[in-house]
Amino acid sequence: MIKTDALIIGAGPTGLFTAHQLKLIGLNCEIVDNLDKIGGQCIELYPDKPIYDIPAIPECTGEELTKNLIEQLKPFNIKFHLSERVDEVKKNNGHWNVKTNKGTEFNTPNVIIAGGVGSFEPRKFAPKECERFENKSILYSVKDKSIFKGKTISIFGGGDSALDWAIELSKDSKVNLIHRRDEFRGAQISVNKVNELNESGKIDLFTKYQLKSVNGTNKLENIEIMSDDKEIKKLKTDYVLGFFGLIMQLGPIAEWGLNIDKKTVAVDTEKFETNQKGIYAVGDICTYPGKLKLILSGFHEGALAARACFKLARPNEKYRFEFTTSSKTIKDRLGVKE
Numbered sequence: 259m260i261k262t263d264a265l266i267i268g269a270g271p272t273g274l275f276t277a278h279q280l281k282l283i284g285l286n287c288e289i290v291d292n293l294d295k296i297g298g299q300c301i302e303l304y305p306d307k308p309i310y311d312i313p314a315i316p317e318c319t320g321e322e323l324t325k326n327l328i329e330q331l332k333p334f335n336i337k338f339h340l341s342e343r344v345d346e347v348k349k350n351n352g353h354w355n356v357k358t359n360k361g362t363e364f365n366t367p368n369v370i371i372a373g374g375v376g377s378f379e380p381r382k383f384a385p386k387e388c389e390r391f392e393n394k395s396i397l398y399s400v401k402d403k404s405i406f407k408g409k410t411i412s413i414f415g416g417g418d419s420a421l422d423w424a425i426e427l428s429k430d431s432k433v434n435l436i437h438r439r440d441e442f443r444g445a446q447i448s449v450n451k452v453n454e455l456n457e458s459g460k461i462d463l464f465t466k467y468q469l470k471s472v473n474g475t476n477k478l479e480n481i482e483i484m485s486d487d488k489e490i491k492k493l494k495t496d497y498v499l500g501f502f503g504l505i506m507q508l509g510p511i512a513e514w515g516l517n518i519d520k521k522t523v524a525v526d527t528e529k530f531e532t533n534q535k536g537i538y539a540v541g542d543i544c545t546y547p548g549k550l551k552l553i554l555s556g557f558h559e560g561a562l563a564a565r566a567c568f569k570l571a572r573p574n575e576k577y578r579f580e581f582t583t584s585s586k587t588i589k590d591r592l593g594v595k596e
Contacts, residue, residue, distance in 0.1 A: 262286050263571035264368040264564075265356055267344050270298020271553050272541035273372030274327040276560030281334040283564065285571050289336060290358060292343040297324035298373055299504075304419065306403040308426055311552055323553075347514045347537070354536060367570035370563055371511065371523065371532075373541035373556070381502035383414075383469050388498075395478035396498045405497075406431050412481055412493055414469060415501030416441070421448040423499060428460045434493055436464045436483055464491070472498065511543075519545060529566035530559045536570055538563040 264280050266273045269291035280287045295301055300309075300320030308317050318326075342358040347369060349355075356364040380398035382388065388396050400406075400423060407430045413420050416437040421444040424435045435452060442449045456463040470484040480494045517524040517533040522545040525531060530538045540559035542551050549555070568577040 259355075260288065260362070260364045262288050262364060262366050264370060264567045265290065265354075265364050265366045266370045266372050267291075268298060268372035268541065268543075269293070269296045269338060269340070270373045270541065271300055271323055271327055272556030272560050273298065273370075274324070274331060275557045276370055276372055276540060276564055277336050278327075278330055278334070279561045279564035280567060281331075281336070283568055283577065285564070285567060287336065288339065288364065290339045290342050290344055290356075290362075292341065294341045296328060296338060296340070297321070300324055302399070304399055306400050307419065307422060309553070311554060313554060343510070345510050367536055368567040369537045370560070370567070371537070371539045371543055372560065373543050380500065380504055383498075383500055385469060385471055387472055388469075391472060391474070391478050391498075395474075395496065396472070396500070398500050400499070403427065409496040410434070410494060411497045411499060412436060412495040413499045413501070415499075416443050417501060417503065418444040418448065419501040420444070420499075421452055423501070424461055425451050425455065428455055432462075433460070434462045434464065434495065436467050436469070438466065438468045440465045467491070469498075528562070530563040531566060538566065 263285040264287040266277055266287055266289045269289050273289055273291070274296070277287050277289060291298070293302055297305070297320065301324055305321040306319050308319060309323060310317055312318060312323065339358065339362055342360050342362060344356055345359050346357040347354055350365070353365050353367050354369050356366065356369060382398065383396070403426070406427050410432040411427055412434040413424050413427075414436045416439060420435065420437070421442060424433050425448065427433050442452070452461060452463065455461040464483060466486045467483040470482040470490060472481050473479055478495065478498065480492055481498060482490055482492050484490050512518060514537070515534060516537065523532055523539040523543055525539050525544045525546055527546050530540050530544060532539055540563050541556040544559065565577060568575075
């Protein structure tokens with residue numbers, strides 16, 4: 259049985275920063291993630307996708323963000339339990355007994371669910387023949403954008419991922435952007451950029467179209483898209499990218515007695531605590547009035563949840579807020595020399 263002040267479920271950016279905040283205030287923590295590597299969805303689904311909304315970082319990829327967060331944690335020697343899924347969470351004398359699918363057991367007063375929503379997989383194209391080309395020329399995430407250089411890529415979707423990748427890949431490739439509606443769900447600045455690139459011929463934009471069929475023998479040769487008016491266009495393409503969002507499976511979390519609404523967990527906005535005392539939810543998994551699903555929101559939520567953990571982990575001590583710029587205690591923890 260591993261005893262720790264806090265257990266974080268999820269090793270994505272929010273989980274990593276929450277661990278940093280816990281260690282800054284002197285609490286121990288360990289991290290469990292059902293993926294085999296650190297980074298969560300940032301690494302699994304879009305390691306090369308540009309991210310533009312991290313304060314003071316004009317642009318970075320999911321991989322770069324993860325590496326920087328890991329570097330930030332290095333002074334603290336955080337213990338990670340990867341490829342492990344939390345199966346059981348039970349109350350025991352005011353603490354939580356937590357057990358993973360590999361038999362690892364924890365005893366802790368605080369459990370922080372940091373985007374650990376169980377398994378997730380991308381929504382896929384409907385035509386059955388797409389399966390023949392999956393993970394070869396039909397992809398639902400980008401792990402190495404260099405493979406697209408000089409190729410023709412057909413991107414399907416209307417959200418931020420589709421728009422961002424259309425803009426990024428148009429720098430070195432021919433891009434078709436196909437969406438089933440006239441309106442896009444992504445950021446307006448990205449919509450404006452896509453329209454600008456379409457007008458200049460850098461992107462070919464097809465709205466009110468959906469994928470009808472894919473064709474090729476040993477490799478993908480072309481696709482057919484069909485409009486709402488049943489008009490069919492044939493497009494030569496080397497790769498197809500589909501960005502239709504994720505199918506989220508809560509898995510065992512659904513059995514923990516939490517207040518779950520539409521696959522998210524309701525929390526307060528003071529401590530980001532759930533309806534179960536000592537269980538917190540931060541990142542995409544949590545919901546509250548005004549919630550924004552942004553990484554920077556997760557950082558804020560994790561910082562407050564970490565400080566709420568202090569009361570349960572150190573009931574006989576009083577938490578004293580200190581600025582990292584002036585606190586000798588914090589500087590000592592970080593190994594900063596005066």
